[in-house]
Amino acid sequence: MSEQMPRDLGSRDPTSRDHAMSVAAISSGRIESDENIWTRRLVLFLRVMAVVSMMQGLYHWAQVTGFVGTEDDAFEVQTMGWQTATIYFAVIELVSAVGLWLATPWGAVVWLTTVVSMAVIELMFPTIYGGNLLIVGVQAAFLAGYLALAWMAARERPP
Template sequence: MLKGLYHWAHICGVGAGEDELYTSHSIAWQTATVFFAVIDLVAAVGLWLAAAWGAVIWLTAVASMVAVQLFFPQVFGRGFFTILFEGAMLAIYLNLAVKAAREQPV
């Protein structure tokens, strides 16, 4: 949810200087920012509701952010910390999902 709010803060210009306004960035940056602002908050709601679609949306958001950071560095820049953090969250989630699937009911 914090990531979604972070992107909405960029869109609304909260704490932005003159050169950091939403309209001063490229169309690719604006599009990616709106995409992540929406998808991160939708994923947060889905995870909060413990709905299966929440995990799917969250996985899509994580994979999309990693793809943008790796393959399109001209949009947000190549943030290695973001790639490592998102990749670690994805690995932890997949590890826990596999462990939960292997668990036998008592």
């Protein structure tokens, strides 16, 4: 006396469910790509900044370890301020590179800290790295680019 339920109510066909899910994923991806263009641009910018941060961090580590520079420029003969700033940037640049690549909020915060720190050191303590205004300008341009992209990405998402 076993009664079977109608096929459309009782049994689930995994292929039809997978097909429905794949169609929904395709259609939602198409809508999402049109609506989130600024978010995608922001993530691309963060990835580019991650590569830049990694290169800067590796450069600072090369200064610490002696891979770049001459004997006159060796880490040991530099001032305490220069050594401290170089170690600081060697560590924080690599941390920010990881966070930026993953597009995490903490990565952006750490990166913003490095940008502001470098600008402050160049402007307020010119004896450490020489007070190069070009570096300050580039850091300001990176910061302005990030703020503009973050603002545009936030506008395309409803509150």
